Amino acid sequence: MGTALIYDEEMTKYKLLWVDPACKIEVPERLTVSYEALVRSGLSDRCVSIPPREATDAEILLAHSEEYLEAVKKTPYMTLEDLKEFTLQYGDVYFHPNIYHCAKLAAGSALQLVDSVMTGKVRNGIALVRPPGHHSMRSAANGFCVFNNVAIAAQYAKQKHGVKRVLIVDWDIHHGQGVQYCFEDDPSVLYYSWHRYEHQKFWPNLRESDYDSVGKGNGAGFNVNVPWNKVGMENSDYLSIFCHVLLPVAYEFCPDLVLVCAGFDSAIGDPEGEMCATPDIFAHLTHLLMNLAGGKLCAVLEGGYNLTSLPQSVCQTVQTLLGDPLPQPAGLRSPCKSALESLQCVRSAHRRYWSFLKHAANQPSTDISTKRIKLANEEEGKTEMAVEERAAEIKEWPEPPERPSPPVRCASLLPEDVACPDGLKLFSSSKDLHPLLASKLQNGADDQDALITVSRLYAMIEKMLTNEIGSGLVLISDISAAMMGALQDLPSDLVDRVLVVCVGKEKDLNYLTTDGKMLFVQISDEDKEKEKNKYFIPVSLKKGCSDTAGFIQAVLGLLLPLAYEYDPTLVLLVRTPGSGVDDSMWQQLIGLLLGFAKGHTLVLMQTNEKVHVGPTASALLGRPAPPLLELQTLDQEDGEALERLRERLQTDWKMLQTTSEGTE
Ligand code: Q9C
Ligand code: ZN
Numbered sequence: 001m002g003t004a005l006i007y008d009e010e011m012t013k014y015k016l017l018w019v020d021p022a023c024k025i026e027v028p029e030r031l032t033v034s035y036e037a038l039v040r041s042g043l044s045d046r047c048v049s050i051p052p053r054e055a056t057d058a059e060i061l062l063a064h065s066e067e068y069l070e071a072v073k074k075t076p077y078m079t080l081e082d083l084k085e086f087t088l089q090y091g092d093v094y095f096h097p098n099i100y101h102c103a104k105l106a107a108g109s110a111l112q113l114v115d116s117v118m119t120g121k122v123r124n125g126i127a128l129v130r131p132p133g134h135h136s137m138r139s140a141a142n143g144f145c146v147f148n149n150v151a152i153a154a155q156y157a158k159q160k161h162g163v164k165r166v167l168i169v170d171w172d173i174h175h176g177q178g179v180q181y182c183f184e185d186d187p188s189v190l191y192y193s194w195h196r197y198e199h200q201k202f203w204p205n206l207r208e209s210d211y212d213s214v215g216k217g218n219g220a221g222f223n224v225n226v227p228w229n230k231v232g233m234e235n236s237d238y239l240s241i242f243c244h245v246l247l248p249v250a251y252e253f254c255p256d257l258v259l260v261c262a263g264f265d266s267a268i269g270d271p272e273g274e275m276c277a278t279p280d281i282f283a284h285l286t287h288l289l290m291n292l293a294g295g296k297l298c299a300v301l302e303g304g305y306n307l308t309s310l311p312q313s314v315c316q317t318v319q320t321l322l323g324d325p326l327p328q329p330a331g332l333r334s335p336c337k338s339a340l341e342s343l344q345c346v347r348s349a350h351r352r353y354w355s356f357l358k359h360a361a362n363q364p365s366t367d368i369s370t371k372r373i374k375l376a377n378e379e380e381g382k383t384e385m386a387v388e389e390r391a392a393e394i395k396e397w398p399e400p401p402e403r404p405s406p407p408v409r410c411a412s413l414l415p416e417d418v419a420c421p422d423g424l425k426l427f428s429s430s431k432d433l434h435p436l437l438a439s440k441l442q443n444g445a446d447d448q449d450a451l452i453t454v455s456r457l458y459a460m461i462e463k464m465l466t467n468e469i470g471s472g473l474v475l476i477s478d479i480s481a482a483m484m485g486a487l488q489d490l491p492s493d494l495v496d497r498v499l500v501v502c503v504g505k506e507k508d509l510n511y512l513t514t515d516g517k518m519l520f521v522q523i524s525d526e527d528k529e530k531e532k533n534k535y536f537i538p539v540s541l542k543k544g545c546s547d548t549a550g551f552i553q554a555v556l557g558l559l560l561p562l563a564y565e566y567d568p569t570l571v572l573l574v575r576t577p578g579s580g581v582d583d584s585m586w587q588q589l590i591g592l593l594l595g596f597a598k599g600h601t602l603v604l605m606q607t608n609e610k611v612h613v614g615p616t617a618s619a620l621l622g623r624p625a626p627p628l629l630e631l632q633t634l635d636q637e638d639g640e641a642l643e644r645l646r647e648r649l650q651t652d653w654k655m656l657q658t659t660s661e662g663t664e
Contacts, residue, residue: 001295001623003321004116004125005047006109007035011130014096018084023094025271025305026144031130034301037311043318048122052129055107055152062155063148063182068139072146075100090141092203103131103146110153110259113298118161118257123624124290124297124321126262128314132302134176134261135204143174143204150261150300151182154189157257164188167255167292169246170195171285172263172302173273175209175225179261185219190253192246194238194266196273197227211345214353221353224249226346230338231274235281235329236655237339238266239564242288244658245346247556248356250292254627258289258297264304264313268397271305279312280327280400284595286320288560291591295624297321312400323622324403325470325599329564334654341660355633356553359643361659403598408469410620413456415475415607421617424473429459436491450478454485457602458494461570464600465495471594471620472602475613479606483574484511492517499568499596501559503545503589504579512536519566523554524579534652537562539645541638546580549634553642555589561655563596571601577608583615587625594622 012028038044060069071086076097078086083095106129113127133150135143150168157163168183170176170193183189196202197209215223226241250258264282265273289297299317304310320326335343347360411427412420420426434455453476463469476482488511490498500512502522512520514535521537522528525544532538539558541550563571571593575581581589593601603616619625650656 001120001123002048003046003318004050004113004122005038005044005318006050006052006113006125006127006129007031008052008105008109011052011102011105014098014102014130016094017080017096018094020094022092023144026094028130029307030304030310031128033307033311034128034314037315038318041315043315043322046322047125047318048116050112050116050125052105052109052127053112054101054104055111055147059111059152059156060104060107060147062159063138063151064136065139072100072103072141092143093141093145095141099131099146105129106131106133107147107149107152110149110298110300111156113300114153114157114161114257117296117298118157118163123295126299126301126314126318126321128301130301132263133178133300134170134172134263134302135174135178137178137181142178144303145178148178148182150176150259151179153298153300154183154259158188163256165190165253165255167250167253167258168192168261169258169289170261170263170302171266172261173266173270173275174263174303175204175206176261176302177204177206177209180208180213180223180225183219184215184223185217187218187222190222190224190249190255192224192249193261194226194228194241196231196275197229198231199229211342211349214349221350224346224350227342228275228339229342230336233275233277233336233339234333235277236332236564237335238277238281239284239329239332240335240339240561240655240657241343242285243556243561243564243655244343247288247560248553249350249354250289251552251556251628252354252356252631254631255293256296258293260289260297260299261302262299262317263302264310267304267306267309267313269306269309269395272303278397278400279309279316280329282313283316283320283326283403284329286317287326287595288592290320291588291625292627294627309397316400319403324405326595327401327403328567328598330567332564332567332655335657337660340657344659347658355549358634359639364660404467406467406470409622410471410473410617411460411463411469412472412617413460413474414613415477418475418610418613421614423621424617427456427460427469427472429456434458436494447481450481450485453482457482457486461495461602464570464602467598470599473613473616473620474602474604475607475610476604477607479574479576479604480507482604486572487511487518490517495570497566497568498570498572499563499566500572500574501589501593502574502576503581503586504576506574506576509536519562519568521559521562523551537649540641542635544580545585546582547632547635547638548582548585548628548630549632550638550642551581551585552588552628552631553634553639555592557642558646558656560592562653563593565653565655568597569600571597572604573601574604575606575609575612577606583612584626584628586612587615587619588628590616590619591622591625594620
């Protein structure tokens with residue numbers, strides 16, 4: 001199951017033929033530099049290359065009016081003067097004799113991609129296209145867009161492939177108002193967009209781009225707008241919105257297909273976005289979506305105007321689609337006050353529609369809609385100044401780090417009677433005791449077996465940290481003993497930050513340290529109210545891990561943001577016997593955890609849990625988790641308890657903040 005790449009040089013063959021400052025950034029080089037970067041890095045060779053085709057009239061009419069299509073059809077025969085005049089009726093767009101041809105190819109590329117993914121020819125893919133699509137409306141070109149490639153693709157997926165629910169994630173820095181208008185009253189398509197807004201002062205300056213446009217009629221709740229009211233948003237702001245808004249809604253929506261309006265003008269250096277998120281953030285955004293819809297993800301290029309950050313961002317996205325280890329999300333700051341304000345408003349506006357947001361806080365006491373007016377009057381000068389300073393500052397940023405794949409993707413340590421699953425490599429280590437444990441032997445440790453197990457665990461961890469192996473799967477007879485053995489004197493020269501995720505009950509954990517070398521998060525039905533501290537975080541659910549709704553809530557809203565902030569060098573995932581977690585949930589968890597520590601996750605399970613070896617191995621190899629079925633609505637008390645826990649931990653962990661109150 002590969003990754004499709006759709007590209008054709010033909011789509012570079014139109015350009016602006018007159019002077020128009022608003023359109024001069026939309027150049028053919030956007031496509032050539034992106035494609036060349038994929039070729040140079042060897043990524044394009046690893047993809048399945050699929051040719052575009054022209055979308056048919058009938059397909060274009062899935063999102064556009066006949067009058068509009070007929071009008072665009074005439075543009076190839078127009079004189080320069082006619083083209084200029086034709087262009088004038090629309091906003092921030094230009095026409096060229098060849099743009100109609102390219103627009104048909106761009107829409108057709110999106111359809112080819114949907115076909116390849118839906119028929120199982122590939123797992124996922126990306127289409128590099130021009131012109132972009134998300135601003136074009138039923139009867140109007142707009143914002144460099146002629147046909148709405150992604151909107152057409154969503155309709156097509158429903159019609160041709162019987163897809164029931166489509167999630168559209170628009171991470172372009174502009175609001176895809178064309179997509180919003182197309183699906184506003186349609187509950188089968190969930191449109192999510194974040195966009196530079198600045199209280200309506202930024203293009204396209206629409207009232208309906210604000211957080212309170214949630215969809216209409218049956219579609220209420222299926223339109224999610226996150227307005228950025230300041231420029232300079234960073235990685236932590238983007239990730240925070242994903243963890244606390246998009247992912248809870250997306251998991252509850254349970255899409256059959258994910259389409260991404262993949263604009264990279266939301267990256268650092270872009271003259272339009274003026275944001276500060278680095279290109280490697282797109283690796284994480286992509287990864288976080290890759291376990292939805294059984295992995296069926298189609299990314300279609302939208303904006304992106306900095307010819308350095310655009311190709312870097314495209315490469316990060318493609319490399320993630322291909323399944324390479326994620327870059328470490330290092331040095332996250334806390335989300336800024338303005339981002340938290342938006343976050344709080346969106347969650348509040350949507351909490352009546354989504355049980356996963358039901359316990360969200362109210363809007364900030366000073367409503368940001370009143371601020372709109374205030375800002376326009378008082379703070380304008382100050383804000384604009386800051387914008388200019390920042391934009392002038394950012395000309396350089398470090399190149400995204402390499403993401404080398406380990407020679408062994410996943411190693412296993414299994415008892416003799418368990419067959420090694422396909423794709424895993426049996427781990428062999430010397431019979432000698434690990435040097436770090438030698439002193440223990442001299443001290444006369446009584447349990448030789450446990451010591452040998454720990455010794456082999458250390459050897460495995462060592463090989464992970466030198467990137468000789470990616471992830472690991474270990475089955476042992478006494479999981480408590482192994483865990484205690486491995487963790488109680490875990491030498492910091494071996495690993496400096498371990499995220500320990502414990503699924504299910506575990507008796508005494510008094511060997512855990514509180515010095516920050518470990519972060520322990522446990523999900524179970526036990527209440528350990530008193531023991532909590534910054535690095536020991538028990539999450540209690542009434543029905544324990546068998547409650548998928550509570551579990552996923554805890555994973556998305558607590559575990560992910562904690563893990564991003566902690567930035568572990570190793571993840572240890574422990575499944576205690578009888579935890580009750582269901583296989584698809586377990587696979588989702590593994591899939592998400594592989595985004596940390598460059599994919600170095602070590603799973604510990606007890607010998608008598610052999611039946612779960614297959615699904616665990618599959619997830620560790622990066623295969624998509626099956627979608628979660630039977631998501632019950634979240635238990636009221638559990639929901640409130642999770643909210644309280646998050647609130648209490650916010651002082652220590654800034655990525656857990658979901659309100660702007662009390663922040664600078
Ligand atoms: N500062 C896309 O990213 N406004 N379209 C330009 C000049 C139009 C963006 C104003 C921006 C259109 C697909
Ligand atoms: Zn854009």
